[in-house]
Amino acid sequence: MGVDLPMTLALAHPGLVRTSSPPDLCTTGLPQIMSVGTAVPDTAYSQRELIDILNIVDPKIRSIYLNSAIERRFLTLPQPGEGGGRALETTGQLLAKHREQGVGMGSRAVQECLKQMGAELSDIRYLCCVTSTGFLTPGFSALLIRELELSRHTNRVDVVGMGCNAGLNSLGVTAGWAKSHPGELAVMVCIEACSAAYVFDGTMRTSVVNSLFGDGSAAIAVMAGATADEHTEQRPMPRIIDFTSCIIPEAMHAMRYDWDPAQGAFSFYLDPDIPYVVGKHARKTVGRLLARSGLRQDDIAHWLVHSGGKKVIDAVGVNLGLTRYDLRHTIGILRDYGNVSSGSFLFSYERLLKEGTVQAGEYGVLMTMGPGSSIETALVRW
Structure with a gap:
């Protein structure tokens, strides 16, 4: 459900510094995150x-x-x-x-x-x-x-x-x-x-x-x-522009929740290599998301990444070149709540709103990862 825009940027170069203003995407009619x-x-x-x-x-x-x-x-x-x-x-x-x-x-x-x-x-x-x-x-x-x-x-x-x-x-x-x-x-x-x-x-x-x-x-x-x-007139709220997915079939069993016959119960399993698997595919996934809308990584003002664990956050940060400030809410949610699974990125989004630093016109990337193994991303604009 992304906007109909040409892929003007090469997928291999999402992080190059832009010499001109980012595209002013038309987001009229796109769904908005209200609260x-x-x-x-x-x-x-x-x-x-x-x-x-x-x-x-x-x-x-x-x-x-x-x-x-x-x-x-x-x-x-x-x-x-x-x-x-x-x-x-x-x-x-x-x-x-x-x-x-x-x-x-x-x-x-x-x-x-x-x-x-x-x-x-x-x-x-x-x-x-x-x-x-x-x-x-x-x-x-x-x-x-x-x-x-x-x-x-x-x-x-x-x-x-x-x-x-x-x-x-x-x-x-x-x-x-x-x-x-x-x-x-x-x-x-x-x-x-x-x-x-x-x-x-x-x-x-x-x-x-x-x-x-x-x-x-x-x-x-x-x-x-x-x-x-009508709500947007009171405060900026993000419109949802696009989504991308990346499934990594070779790591299908690296994250799973299955039956443990020894315990007679279901249990989670997390492979120690998960941070490296996620990190390896992070740049390509984000690059594809941004290229579909003609954006570069330096056009993104806000990053809301899943609080998957310290090593996962570090791997994503290194591979995308993100700072601890970029990931401050992701890190803060992990510190104060641990990994709350599918809702973690929304806990981070709530903190971003309470911080009050978002300006109208800014872009944000939401990113989660999980079983499959897979990475999910979304592009929003306030």
């Missing part, structure tokens, strides 16, 4: 607290927690037993937690999102729910429609199992619906109860995952047409 809202559980833990709670004594595993660039995460853990330890949860209990926490966080995120734009629950015409930390039938879209008492005629879709990149995949679908229904409000909500997918078996595989992910939900409202334009 964002986030929600987390009530309980947060520092990495050092989690080491004690989980009784981690292996020096290598302790080091993973303490050198993760994460200070705290919001999690829903089992209550302490009589001896102070935390009981292992059955698969059924984890699925129940995913549902209970998901409905609660998702509802609060949607309500906060609507509050930010002055809209009502009755204004929602389309609801897209995203999750990769559990499985439900009916899915979160039906559960939230009942919980929030939305219209029973609300259009809806559930995106399940696409992992940390699912937010941008689903934003593309949501923006497409909004563009074909001018003036009607579409909402996408990422719901990730990551602690409902934890396995505590003391292995390095599960410990890496358990040191990284946190619980959180993020909702974003999208609208196209004259009604959306």
